[in-house]
Amino acid sequence: MQSNRQFTISGLVVIIVVLVLGTLILMSILRPSHGHRQDARFIMSQTQLRGIHLNMFLFAEHNNGYYPGLNRQGEADITSTLTDNPLDPSNRLVIIINNRLVVPEYLISPFDEDKTPWAGGQLTQNNYSFALLNLPESGGRRDEWRKTDNPEAAIASDRAVASDDGLVSVYPREKGRTSWHGAIVWNDYHVTATRNPVIDTRDGKISNTNDNLFIATSNNDAAMAYGGVDDYVDGD
DSSP: OOOHHHHHHHHHHHHOOOOOOOOOOHHHHHHHOHHHHHHHHHHHHHHHHHHHHHHHHHHHHHTTTTOOOOOOOSSSSOOTSSSSSSTTTHHHHHHHTTTTSSSSGGSTTOTTTTOOOOOSSOOTSSSSSSSEEESSSSSSSGSSSOOOOTOOOEEEEOOOOEEEEEESSSSSSGOOSSSSOEEEEETTEEEESSSOOOEEEEEEEEEEEEEEEEOOOSOOOEESSSSSSTTSSEEE
């Protein structure tokens, strides 16, 4: 009887140790470190950006190759116009939502905790986190707002925020970083992460060196409009 009791107690101790260790491991998985949580949000934000472009690509399959905002003839789509300019990014995002390409929540980055999903009416910069390529009335970058598979044509990106330090991003400012850094999705569907909004692009056969994503000062600027036709950055 004594040996059986010792065996039972020993077995119980082993079971308790296993349970404790299992619980600690499970807690480490369910409650990751701050750095791991940040990594997960980076991945999720880039996945959302890629998903937005993928759904625009699928939309183009049934729209003569054109992305939301242009009709089958390549003209401005005025069916969902909420602002004076039908090519305004807000109008294009409404078309994306109304066609059920994404849900309103999908337009908000996990870093953008102060944003609220669009529930109808005027869509504002308080309802989305990502910037879309600014489209001219004709030609130029507008010709890239369709399925071209151009790996050097920027289509959408993380937004920029204006602050006393200049342009910053919605991403946390780790290690004292005060410049913009974010992700860009290109027309061939690949996504890059960069710490500089000045990049090299190509629209058709025209190469643009030192192309600024956000600030429109010349024809070489991509001008990723975030909050409206002439508003390329969000206020701090």
